[in-house]
Amino acid sequence: MNYSEKVMDHFKNPRNVGEIENADGVGEIGNPACGDIMKIFLKINDEQIIENATFLTYGCGSAIASSSMATEMIKGKSIQEAVELSNKAVIDALGGLPKIKEHCSVLAEQAIRAALYDYSKRTGVKIKGLEDFDADEFDKMHDEMHKELDKED
Amino acid sequence: MAKRIYLDNAATTKVRPEVIDTMVEVLQENYGNPSSTLYSIGKDAKEILENSRHIVADFIGADDKEIYFTACGTESDNWALKGAAFAKMNKGKHIITSKIEHHAILHTCKYLKKFGFETTFVDVDENGVVDVEQLKNSIRPDTILISIMYANNEMGSIQPIKEIAEIAREQNILFHVDAVQALGAVKLDVKALDIDMMSFSAHKLHGPKGIGALYMKKGVRIDNFIHGGAQENKKRAGTESLHNIAGFAKACEINKYEFDKKNNHLKYMRDLLIKELQEKIEDCVLNGHATNRLPNNVNMTFKFIEGESILLWLDMAGVCASTGSACSSGSLSASHVLLAMGVNDEAAHGSIRFTVGEETTEEDIHYVVNEMKIVVEKLRLMSPLYNRH
Numbered sequence: 001m002n003y004s005e006k007v008m009d010h011f012k013n014p015r016n017v018g019e020i021e022n023a024d025g026v027g028e029i030g031n032p033a034c035g036d037i038m039k040i041f042l043k044i045n046d047e048q049i050i051e052n053a054t055f056l057t058y059g060c061g062s063a064i065a066s067s068s069m070a071t072e073m074i075k076g077k078s079i080q081e082a083v084e085l086s087n088k089a090v091i092d093a094l095g096g097l098p099k100i101k102e103h104c105s106v107l108a109e110q111a112i113r114a115a116l117y118d119y120s121k122r123t124g125v126k127i128k129g130l131e132d133f134d135a136d137e138f139d140k141m142h143d144e145m146h147k148e149l150d151k152e153d
Numbered sequence: 154m155a156k157r158i159y160l161d162n163a164a165t166t167k168v169r170p171e172v173i174d175t176m177v178e179v180l181q182e183n184y185g186n187p188s189s190t191l192y193s194i195g196k197d198a199k200e201i202l203e204n205s206r207h208i209v210a211d212f213i214g215a216d217d218k219e220i221y222f223t224a225c226g227t228e229s230d231n232w233a234l235k236g237a238a239f240a241k242m243n244k245g246k247h248i249i250t251s252k253i254e255h256h257a258i259l260h261t262c263k264y265l266k267k268f269g270f271e272t273t274f275v276d277v278d279e280n281g282v283v284d285v286e287q288l289k290n291s292i293r294p295d296t297i298l299i300s301i302m303y304a305n306n307e308m309g310s311i312q313p314i315k316e317i318a319e320i321a322r323e324q325n326i327l328f329h330v331d332a333v334q335a336l337g338a339v340k341l342d343v344k345a346l347d348i349d350m351m352s353f354s355a356h357k358l359h360g361p362k363g364i365g366a367l368y369m370k371k372g373v374r375i376d377n378f379i380h381g382g383a384q385e386n387k388k389r390a391g392t393e394s395l396h397n398i399a400g401f402a403k404a405c406e407i408n409k410y411e412f413d414k415k416n417n418h419l420k421y422m423r424d425l426l427i428k429e430l431q432e433k434i435e436d437c438v439l440n441g442h443a444t445n446r447l448p449n450n451v452n453m454t455f456k457f458i459e460g461e462s463i464l465l466w467l468d469m470a471g472v473c474a475s476t477g478s479a480c481s482s483g484s485l486s487a488s489h490v491l492l493a494m495g496v497n498d499e500a501a502h503g504s505i506r507f508t509v510g511e512e513t514t515e516e517d518i519h520y521v522v523n524e525m526k527i528v529v530e531k532l533r534l535m536s537p538l539y540n541r542h
Contacts, residue, residue: 001461011465017535028537032499035459035479035487039537056537058499060461060478064535 003061004095010065015072016054027114029107029135034142036063036104038111044119048079062101069093070108083116083129085109110138158517161473162449163306163334163508169359169407176361176400187393202393205402209366212405214342221367221385222398226333229352229367230257233329236375237298238265245295248272251283252493253305258331280442281310281494289320298327303335307477307490307506308441309450318347333357337408338447349373360404364397415511419448422509422518426451429522434529440491440504451507454500457539458532463505466528472521477504
């Protein structure tokens with residue numbers, strides 16, 4: 001696997017590993033079948049700024065690096081800015097990911113959205129763009145994508 | 154990082170210096186075409202070809218004329234399956250193999266579907282051993298070929314080949330054995346086993362890559378896979394890769410004389426690695442049969458973490474191994490072999506295969522175990538699946 005220096009740095013020295021006790025939002029995406037599970041914890045203050053973001057990830061080098069970079073990128077941002085974090089931005093920040101690993105960055109993006117959605121459900125705060133968020137739907141789509149990519153014909 | 158510790162001998166092995174010397178000599182001195190027997194350079198080449206054939210045949214208990222050289226184990230597998238299928242298709246179009254075969258077998262069976270061939274993939278038990286009863290019950294009047302590997306490349310379990318050979322013989326069905334991982338690791342005697350065809354290759358036993366062979370019992374008739382000139386008794390065309398063939402023979406020769414010494418060493422290192430990993434690291438599970446497994450194979454699941462991550466850290470520590478995780482292969486699903494054994498997805502993704510070699514030392518084993526302990530702990534602390542409380 002050809003990983004960039006940045007990816008290897010975030011893999012070897014991941015930022016923001018761990019849980020947040022009494023987190024304001026928690027989101028988990030993925031499943032053992034595809035070998036990727038990401039759990040994101042958020043601490044959000046009264047101004048709706050993300051004071052802290054941490055992760056726990058079961059997955060490959062790209063998965064760990066993506067979680068590390070994604071949580072770095074949303075710290076200090078508003079919840080609205082965080083919702084808009086795209087997987088492409090994560091890939092760019094990492095200096096690129098192998099094509100077959102790009103879906104790891106999508107997982108990170110979705111796990112963050114899941115955590116924000118959890119926060120919005122708990123507090124009643126509405127977040128633009130998250131009205132129809134469905135973590136299960138993403139997981140189903142992710143499974144389908146795996147099946148598609150595995151089909152040889 | 155001091156030295157590199159290579160524990161991926163199932164993937165390929167380091168070529169022995171004696172093999173390289175033999176190959177270089179052939180390349181320099183014996184560049185003749187073995188088919189050009191009207192002049193001395195050609196005759197000399199032919200002599201080397203046939204001497205090499207004899208050495209390889211002797212190594213597996215076959216007659217010289219029953220050994221056909223191919224480019225690799227995969228070609229041997231392709232030839233055996235496609236050759237038998239097309240030769241016997243008027244008799245029937247049913248093939249029996251197992252769920253744990255190498256892709257060279259599985260994908261060839263898939264390809265044969267296009268031509269109307271149907272394959273039954275027999276299950277294995279939790280130790281990765283083929284269900285012989287199920288195999289027997291899968292036999293139909295239109296079954297023309299059974300293909301089962303001697304030992305599995307991922308988790309090392311050795312298969313009941315003699316039992317299956319008896320069944321195949323009784324039913325008059327061609328029996329092919331993929332012995333690519335077994336050659337040099339177990340004592341093979343094709344006559345004692347009474348099998349019809351066997352695939353093997355050089356690079357798993359310190360020979361060069363790019364050369365394999367197919368054993369075909371006298372009297373077995375299958376279609377050619379490669380058509381062309383009259384080489385290999387008109388059964389496998391193409392100018393013989395003499396330096397590779399000579400290298401293959403040299404590797405077999407060395408292996409024959411060092412067989413016990415080498416395999417005792419491998420078994421000792423294998424068992425030491427298993428013991429130390431199980432003692433020093435919690436929540437790890439050995440995959441494959443506990444005792445009836447290849448001398449070099451240690452396939453272990455490390456719960457709660459994923460294989461590619463483990464390998465990246467091992468590489469930084471100078472250790473080479475492989476994993477059953479999808480993430481490290483081109484595909485997105487975990488090892489078909491482990492899944493067929495009933496190992497769940499998470500455990501399959503968290504599996505590492507260490508295959509020790511003749512150069513592996515006790516010091517290496519201790520080093521690897523220590524590194525694994527550190528890596529496993531590091532990754533578990535990052536994992537949502539690990540219960541820290």
